[in-house]
Amino acid sequence: MRRSSSWTLTACVAAALVAALFAVRTGPSVDDVHAGDGDVAVPEEPAVDPWAAPQGVTPYATRYVRFETLGVADGLPSERVTCVVAEGDDLYVGTDAGVALRRGGTWSVVGEQQGLAHRYVTSLARDPVTDTTWVSTLRGLSRISGGDVRTYTQQGSGLANDLVYHCVVDGRLVWCGTGAGLSVLDTESGTWSLHDTGNSIMHEPWCYAVAVGPQRGWVGLWGGGIVEIDRRTGRWREYRDPDGEMEIDLLADDGPIHEVSSFVAYADGLLWQTTYFGVSRYDGRRWRSFTQADSGMPGDFVTHVAAHGRAAWFATDQGLGVFDDAGCVAYRRNADGTCTVRVTRPGAEVETTTLATAPGDDYVLWTHPRERDVWIATGHGLSHGIAADR
Amino acid sequence: MRGAARPALVAALVAVPALLHAQDARPPEPPPAEDDGGYGATPGALVPFRGAGAPARRFFVTAPEFRGPGRDDPPPADLDAVRIGLLAPLRGPDVRAGKAMQEATRMAFEEANAAGGFGPSHLPFELLVRDETGTWGAAGEAAVELTFDRGAWGILGGYEDANSHVLSRVLLKLEVPNLNATGVDPTLTEHNIPWLVRVRPDDRQTSYRLAQKVFEEDARTRVVLFRANSRYGRTGTGEFKDAARRLHHPILLETRYEPGDTPESPEFAARVARIRDLAPDAVVLWGRPGPTAVAVKALRAAGVTCALYGPDRVAAPEFLESAGDAAEGFVFTYPMDPRPGRAAWDAFRARWRERCGDEPDATAAFSYDAARMLVDAVREAGLNRARIRDVLFARRTYEGVAGTIRLDVTGNDTVRPVLGRVAGGRFVFE
Numbered sequence: 001m002r003r004s005s006s007w008t009l010t011a012c013v014a015a016a017l018v019a020a021l022f023a024v025r026t027g028p029s030v031d032d033v034h035a036g037d038g039d040v041a042v043p044e045e046p047a048v049d050p051w052a053a054p055q056g057v058t059p060y061a062t063r064y065v066r067f068e069t070l071g072v073a074d075g076l077p078s079e080r081v082t083c084v085v086a087e088g089d090d091l092y093v094g095t096d097a098g099v100a101l102r103r104g105g106t107w108s109v110v111g112e113q114q115g116l117a118h119r120y121v122t123s124l125a126r127d128p129v130t131d132t133t134w135v136s137t138l139r140g141l142s143r144i145s146g147g148d149v150r151t152y153t154q155q156g157s158g159l160a161n162d163l164v165y166h167c168v169v170d171g172r173l174v175w176c177g178t179g180a181g182l183s184v185l186d187t188e189s190g191t192w193s194l195h196d197t198g199n200s201i202m203h204e205p206w207c208y209a210v211a212v213g214p215q216r217g218w219v220g221l222w223g224g225g226i227v228e229i230d231r232r233t234g235r236w237r238e239y240r241d242p243d244g245e246m247e248i249d250l251l252a253d254d255g256p257i258h259e260v261s262s263f264v265a266y267a268d269g270l271l272w273q274t275t276y277f278g279v280s281r282y283d284g285r286r287w288r289s290f291t292q293a294d295s296g297m298p299g300d301f302v303t304h305v306a307a308h309g310r311a312a313w314f315a316t317d318q319g320l321g322v323f324d325d326a327g328c329v330a331y332r333r334n335a336d337g338t339c340t341v342r343v344t345r346p347g348a349e350v351e352t353t354t355l356a357t358a359p360g361d362d363y364v365l366w367t368h369p370r371e372r373d374v375w376i377a378t379g380h381g382l383s384h385g386i387a388a389d390r
Numbered sequence: 391m392r393g394a395a396r397p398a399l400v401a402a403l404v405a406v407p408a409l410l411h412a413q414d415a416r417p418p419e420p421p422p423a424e425d426d427g428g429y430g431a432t433p434g435a436l437v438p439f440r441g442a443g444a445p446a447r448r449f450f451v452t453a454p455e456f457r458g459p460g461r462d463d464p465p466p467a468d469l470d471a472v473r474i475g476l477l478a479p480l481r482g483p484d485v486r487a488g489k490a491m492q493e494a495t496r497m498a499f500e501e502a503n504a505a506g507g508f509g510p511s512h513l514p515f516e517l518l519v520r521d522e523t524g525t526w527g528a529a530g531e532a533a534v535e536l537t538f539d540r541g542a543w544g545i546l547g548g549y550e551d552a553n554s555h556v557l558s559r560v561l562l563k564l565e566v567p568n569l570n571a572t573g574v575d576p577t578l579t580e581h582n583i584p585w586l587v588r589v590r591p592d593d594r595q596t597s598y599r600l601a602q603k604v605f606e607e608d609a610r611t612r613v614v615l616f617r618a619n620s621r622y623g624r625t626g627t628g629e630f631k632d633a634a635r636r637l638h639h640p641i642l643l644e645t646r647y648e649p650g651d652t653p654e655s656p657e658f659a660a661r662v663a664r665i666r667d668l669a670p671d672a673v674v675l676w677g678r679p680g681p682t683a684v685a686v687k688a689l690r691a692a693g694v695t696c697a698l699y700g701p702d703r704v705a706a707p708e709f710l711e712s713a714g715d716a717a718e719g720f721v722f723t724y725p726m727d728p729r730p731g732r733a734a735w736d737a738f739r740a741r742w743r744e745r746c747g748d749e750p751d752a753t754a755a756f757s758y759d760a761a762r763m764l765v766d767a768v769r770e771a772g773l774n775r776a777r778i779r780d781v782l783f784a785r786r787t788y789e790g791v792a793g794t795i796r797l798d799v800t801g802n803d804t805v806r807p808v809l810g811r812v813a814g815g816r817f818v819f820e
Contacts, residue, residue, distance in 0.1 A: 080459065120538065120563060138534045138563060154525065161527040163534075163560055179527045179556055206559055222559055223577060243445070245438045246580035247429040252446035260581050276582035277449050291447065301457075301582065303562075317457040363458040379459035 047232065048214040051284025053269035057309040060369050061387035062322040062329055067339065069360035071381040075107030076100045081377035083366040085124045091375070092133055093382055094121030099135055099144070115149035117142045117162075125169040134174055136164035141176055152185070158192020159183050166209045166263075175217065177207035182219050195229070201236035202227050213266040220261030226273055239282065249277075249289065256280045257289040267307035274302035279314060296328035296344025297321045304366045313374060315364040320376055320385070331385070333358035359383035430576075430594050431804040436601070436633050453783055453799040454584035456776060460565060465773035466541070471516035472508045472768060474499070474761075475536035477529050477547030477557060480521040483649070483678055486706070487549050487572060487753045492519055493746055494754040495546055498761035508769060515765060522548040529553035530560045537564040544569065544764045544778060546757070551575035552621050561585040567767070567779045571760035572753055574703065575625045579802040587782050587801035589763065590756040590792070596701045596723045597629035599807045600674065603721065604699055605637045610672035612642055614665050616685055618677030619646035626701060627676050642668055647677065647685045662688045675700045683712030690716040697721065702752065705810060705817055723807040725752050726792040729819055738791035752792065759790030
């Protein structure tokens, strides 16, 4: 979910996407698209290696010392929180009963009565430049801006399907992973492009998540691993589990751990894939996979990953897991409301501590980490993990 | 299930008793392979990467769990019915199956309501039928509507596997149980989604049984795969092709047919000629009954005389009607044993005949069983979706009208299909 601020790059991205779609419409076979043939614009600026780890990335805290949880009593429309975006003190919270916005310390709720496509919110994306909030739901995509709510659906727009699982803002583009392909809206021209099994390398059209990085985008597919589009050339590439079997991972680090991707995220030269069987990481040369059994992850059923630097925050059904370069920190709620923190480092004894407070629930659906804190969407409220003072 | 479907099925079931010994109407179930026991009841010889050492990770070793909230949610106070959704094809090539799904489910609900419905206030079970066809993703959108707008406590269906996949993807968000009685795609239950149970054997089991029949029992070695150019044809044959390789008889040729193909179509004729020129000793066909019948007729007309095999979806009345004499000897799998002699099945057949005027097929039987399983789960768990799910996943066997349903840890039926063949214009079972 890295957001590019470069309008030049953004324009090139838009041109490449449109050109890729145009290339398909003019008749080349799927193989042609795979090979990158056709009239596809190349940006004038030098190519950027997406796998190059940038220097000077400010590390985020991964150890939290206390948690606070917000619920219905605090202004949320439901205890079941599905996603969250934090900007300064403002919060944008998705639930199964609409969107809650905390702006300037005041809560408001946008639901179906206010024009939201559906009350179940699958993801949120912010465009701070235009102060627009994009909301993906189980019945379409909504845009909240200037007090207005506009909804895009399969019947009335270029949205491939009303089941929109994830949306990402990338300059003037809004990428939407849907139940029938990847739809990309150019908010300046109002045009849509569609990428699915008919004009891309996708093995299945069920797009569950989108990640955007320098000159490339990645789509996590349900049953098709991950596909990557080089936005300079329009070439597609796919990452699949090489053994081709759903019931095993023959070799541990030979590719994505499983074909069923539940989320993808890219940051600072690393691509992360989550699945319901564990997680994988790709650095452009090598895949590494991690499971509860071999890494200290709190669980293998992982629904979301957020990335920054070399760290990643995983939403699992058994708690919050945070990877940093040194290992995994797992946060799990105890029955008495305290939190067990397990730190697993390769070659070292597992370190276990207890905090007086815990996230609202171990059923975690989304995280939004920041430099000194993390917001956590859980089955029982929106939790806020706070790091120790420097 | 009326009209054209009736004569062929009636004839088929009339023919069945003649095959049986009078004192032993029920043959023993096909014994599982000795080294079954791993994922998918896979016979030892068909285990992927056998001999390559243990895989780094095995999945589907334990049942998927739902660890989210909801088990403490109180039941609504003002219900007038227990609503259950059904996603079925109400139009298009699978409409016959869709009618069977609806009729069987209604039958199960009517019987449940006659027996007292749900709870002390005898709430009736109410069926909400939605069409899974139409726009892409219609199944998912219908599931959202059923769950959020109509308060469905569970969803039955769908039929076509792309639709069932769309449905399965949204289950995790909806947190509603789904019982699938008709889907055949092996990957449908390979997502670790803790809300989906399938009560019929899939095309993995179909492939295993067909491979056993083709390569081991009938000792075929030169096998061509002639399949529909569709998702069903692609996903259904995957395990069969793998099995062929693992049994050291890789498929000679895989080629495809389209729904609109006719013998006059040059491309279709060329494919058929290519098959003939290879002189195979078996052709395995995989597709819907109508187009498969066209393919069978074309093969026979071209002089292909070898044995023909296919999965259970071919074994429908329209296949017999369309293929005619060309279907003679066609060997197929069937997900249940439809021969008389088992009390629950015989009683169901009698009720169905009285209700519908024809014979039930496997789609009807499994749809009825799925509906009864869901009714039983609702009665046991109460009106709480997470608890209904827990009851469904806690069961490993279920005695239904279709026979014993054996669920593996993924919630997938692993009963080995039986074999049938076309003889005298009828379906008969071995």
